[in-house]
Amino acid sequence: MDKKKPYWNKINNREQSMGVGKKYFAKKQELDKLLEKLITPYIKGKKIKIIDVCCGMGHLFKLLNKISPDSEFFGIDLKDYIIKEAKRLYKKYSNIKFRTIDANYLSKYCGKDFDICMSWKTLSFLPYYERILKEMIKITKKQIFISSMFYDGDIDFITNITEHKTAESKKRINQYNYNVYSYPKFKKFCYSQGVKAIKAYDFEIGIDLPKPPKNRMGTYTIKLENGKRLQISGAVLMTWKIIRLDL
Numbered sequence: 001m002d003k004k005k006p007y008w009n010k011i012n013n014r015e016q017s018m019g020v021g022k023k024y025f026a027k028k029q030e031l032d033k034l035l036e037k038l039i040t041p042y043i044k045g046k047k048i049k050i051i052d053v054c055c056g057m058g059h060l061f062k063l064l065n066k067i068s069p070d071s072e073f074f075g076i077d078l079k080d081y082i083i084k085e086a087k088r089l090y091k092k093y094s095n096i097k098f099r100t101i102d103a104n105y106l107s108k109y110c111g112k113d114f115d116i117c118m119s120w121k122t123l124s125f126l127p128y129y130e131r132i133l134k135e136m137i138k139i140t141k142k143q144i145f146i147s148s149m150f151y152d153g154d155i156d157f158i159t160n161i162t163e164h165k166t167a168e169s170k171k172r173i174n175q176y177n178y179n180v181y182s183y184p185k186f187k188k189f190c191y192s193q194g195v196k197a198i199k200a201y202d203f204e205i206g207i208d209l210p211k212p213p214k215n216r217m218g219t220y221t222i223k224l225e226n227g228k229r230l231q232i233s234g235a236v237l238m239t240w241k242i243i244r245l246d247l
Contacts, residue, residue, distance in 0.1 A: 014081060016174065021057035021082060025089065028063065030205050031121070031147055034242055036063055038201060039116070042143055043068040048115035051076065053103050053136055054122040058086040061096050069095075074114070076101040106135040115142045123148040124179045128158075130189060137193050137247065144245040149238055150183040150200070157181075159236060163217060178217075178236045186243075195245045203240040205229050 024032075043050065047070040052060055055075030065073065073096045077083050083100045090096045101109050103119075117140040123129040129148070136144055151157060157180040187198050205221060208229065212218030219238060221229040231238035 017079060017082060018085070021059070021085065024059040025057050025062070030207060031203055031240060031242070032060065032063060034201065034203055035060070035118075035120070035145065035147070036067070038242060038244065039064070039145055040067055042116060043071060047071055049074070049113060050116045050118070051110070051114040051139065053106065053117060053119045053132070054078070055086065055098070055120075056082055057089060058096065058098060060118065060120060061090065061093075065093065065096065071095065073097070074099070076103065076106070078102050103132050103135060106132075107138040110139045112139055112141055114140050116140070117144045119144070119146050121147055124181070125176050126179070127177055128179075129181065129186070133190070134193060137195065137245075140247055142247055144243075144247070146243040146245070147203075147240060148243070149178075149180040149236075150186065150241045150243075151180050151239060152183050154182050154184055156185065161217065161234065178233065180236070180239060183241070190245055195247060197246040199244045199246075201242045201244075203242060205231055 043064065044067050046068055048068070049072045050064065050068075052058065052073070052075045055077050058073075058075045061073045061075065064071070075083075075086060075096075075098045077086070077098075077100065080100050083098045086098045090098070099109075117136050119132070119136060123132070123146060126132065159178045159180070161174070161176050161178050163174040183200065190198055206229075207221075208223070209219055209221045209231070211220040217234045219231050219233045221231055223229050231240070
């Protein structure tokens with residue numbers, strides 16, 4: 001990663017960010033269902049502290065609070081307006097709190113305070129993962145759960161996306177990454193940071209998703225001859241994994 005360049009991408013416009021957050025909050029996503037299955041043994045019936053790094057509106061806390069209502073949940077995100085909305089949505093829950101924090105400096109605000117850390121659909125949309133992952137490891141005692149796109153070979157695919165202005169959306173120019181990382185390289189880095197064990201789960205979506213409007217990014221599926229589905233967004237094949245890091 002070029003250290004002279006800002007670590008965060010240009011932030012997507014407010015309207016789009018709020019739209020995505022509300023969509024995730026309103027309906028449990030297919031990838032979230034796999035998280036629910038994988039994380040339940042680590043939180044059910046326990047009273048622990050859980051942080052969601054780059055939490056958006058905190059949609060995962062709806063799911064996790066039902067599994068572990070005695071736990072404390074803390075969500076952080078870079079965008080003030082997203083955190084303001086998250087606080088409004090959870091204002092009746094004393095065990096769920098939010099704060100505006102840049103995840104690049106997370107350990108300046110938190111000690112090793114959390115039993116479990118999550119980062120959901122975040123790493124692939126950063127320029128790279130090393131800096132934020134180091135911060136997550138610093139504040140976590142037991143497990144980290146990550147969802148990101150990975151390739152099983154020794155190649156990183158660093159993709160820069162620019163959605164240009166169109167007649168339908170004259171004000172919109174979004175710039176961000178859609179990266180697919182080398183899983184072997186990712187594992188090697190995690191072990192170098194003191195991670196004790198790593199477990200990966202491939203995500204295979206079980207529903208059909210229609211194509212988005214022309215000239216727009218957005219996940220859709222195509223069905224293969226063997227009945228499995230591929231997820232695609234624009235020109236990117238979306239190879240999602242859920243990774244559990246044991247500390």
